[in-house]
Structure formats: C-alpha cells, structure tokens
Amino acid sequence: EAGVTQSPTHLIKTRGQQATLRCSPISGHTSVYWYQQALGLGLQFLLWYDEGEERNRGNFPPRFSGRQFPNYSSELNVNALELEDSALYLCASSGGTVGQPQHFGDGTRLSIL
Amino acid sequence: SQKIEQNSEALNIQEGKTATLTCNYTNYSPAYLQWYRQDPGRGPVFLLLIRENEKEKRKERLKVTFDTTLKQSLFHITASQPADSATYLCALRGAAGNKLTFGGGTRVLVKP
Numbered sequence: 001e002a003g004v005t006q007s008p009t010h011l012i013k014t015r016g017q018q019a020t021l022r023c024s025p026i027s028g029h030t031s032v033y034w035y036q037q038a039l040g041l042g043l044q045f046l047l048w049y050d051e052g053e054e055r056n057r058g059n060f061p062p063r064f065s066g067r068q069f070p071n072y073s074s075e076l077n078v079n080a081l082e083l084e085d086s087a088l089y090l091c092a093s094s095g096g097t098v099g100q101p102q103h104f105g106d107g108t109r110l111s112i113l
Numbered sequence: 114s115q116k117i118e119q120n121s122e123a124l125n126i127q128e129g130k131t132a133t134l135t136c137n138y139t140n141y142s143p144a145y146l147q148w149y150r151q152d153p154g155r156g157p158v159f160l161l162l163i164r165e166n167e168k169e170k171r172k173e174r175l176k177v178t179f180d181t182t183l184k185q186s187l188f189h190i191t192a193s194q195p196a197d198s199a200t201y202l203c204a205l206r207g208a209a210g211n212k213l214t215f216g217g218g219t220r221v222l223v224k225p
Contacts, residue, residue: 006136033212035213042215042216043215044215050211055211056211092213099144099145101162102146102159104149104158105156105157106154106156107155107156112184
C-alpha cells in the first residue's frame with residue numbers, strides 16, 4: 001500500500017513569492033492534514049480537510065490556505081512568503097472513522113531566500 | 114494554554130536495555146494519545162495509539178501507558194537496538210477536533 005506522497009521534495013522561493021505544495025493521501029483516506037515543522041518550534045497544526053471541506057485551522061495567518069480535491073488529494077498554498085515560512089511542511093492522512101491515526105508523508109522542505 | 118512536555122535532553126542508552134520516554138501534559142483532556150518516530154529529514158512514522166480509557170498498549174518491543182490522572186504517558190522500548198535511534202514524538206488529540214498537538218520530541222541514541 002502506497003503511503004502519503006508529497007511533492008515537491010524541496011522548494012526554493014524568495015520573499016513575496018507564492019508556493020504551492022501538493023499531497024496525495026493513502027488510498028481510502030478522506031481526511032488530509034497539514035503541519036509545519038520549523039526549526040526549534042516543533043510540529044504545528046495548519047489545516048484539516050475532510051470530504052473537500054476545511055474542518056479546522058491552526059493559528060496561522062490567512063496567507064496560508066489550501067483545498068482538497070474530489071480525489072482527496074490536497075494543495076497547500078502560501079502567499080506573500082516570508083523568511084520565517086522556511087520549514088518542513090508535512091501532510092498526513094487518516095481514514096474517516098473516528099479515532100484513526102494520522103499517517104505522514106516525508107514533507108516538502110520550503111526554503112525562503 | 115495547552116502544554117505537552119517531553120524530555121528535551123537526548124536519551125543515551127546501551128543496546129539491549131529498556132528506553133523509557135515521558136510525555137506530560139497540562140490544560141488538556143485528550144481522547145487519544147499517539148506516539149511517532151521521526152528520523153532526520155523524514156516525516157513522523159506512526160507507532161502506537163492509546164485511548165483515554167486504555168491503560169496500556171503493546172506492539173512488539175514497544176509499550177505505552179496512559180495515566181489520565183497523572184496526565185502522563187510513558188513509552189518503553191525494550192531490548193533496544195541501534196536501529197531504534199531516532200526522535201520520538203508524543204501527540205495528543207481531543208475528542209472533538211482531529212488536529213494533533215505535538216510535544217517537542219525526545220532524541221534516543223542506542224549505543225552498541
């Protein structure tokens with residue numbers, strides 16, 4: 001069974017640009033989650049999508065947004081990039097049943113120059 | 114505010130011994146507690162999930178306990194091996210939302 005896949009692996013941008021990160025969940029999983037892992041800050045929850053709808057949002061500014069497609073894959077968009085957005089962005093997926101664990105991909109390393 | 118604490122100091126342990134990691138939390142009533150392993154440059158790998166009404170869970174050489182009175186979980190790796198060297202993350206989840214709140218992780222180094 002294929003795990004959660006994310007693309008690209010690495011992304012280099014400059015301040016003010018926009019970044020798009022992509023995630024394909026495990027087959028059969030309907031929920032997708034996005035987390036940010038910045039150096040020294042640990043994993044921080046960003047967004048949760050389920051059945052195409054945004055269900056919950058972490059304490060991040062509106063320039064962090066995303067969507068979930070009918071095939072349950074997801075996109076994270078970050079506008080007006082700032083230096084502090086440099087981090088590993090992790091996507092996770094889980095099944096629709098309550099209490100299912102989240103399984104993570106290996107992330108996209110976003111570097112802002 | 115919610116706080117999850119894991120020992121930030123690395124745990125150095127001899128091969129074959131049992132490693133015990135601690136996860137303490139405050140201002141939180143989690144419905145589930147999950148443990149993950151993370152290697153450098155990789156995403157977290159799910160290890161074990163324990164529910165609030167469960168005291169203990171085992172999987173092969175791994176054991177997790179959950180004490181909602183003490184607000185603490187212990188994670189044990191028995192018969193540790195150098196391949197167990199990694200950072201171990203504790204994550205809590207409430208009953209309502211699905212977001213995970215993570216501790217800072219504990220790095221484990223198993224020496225041969």
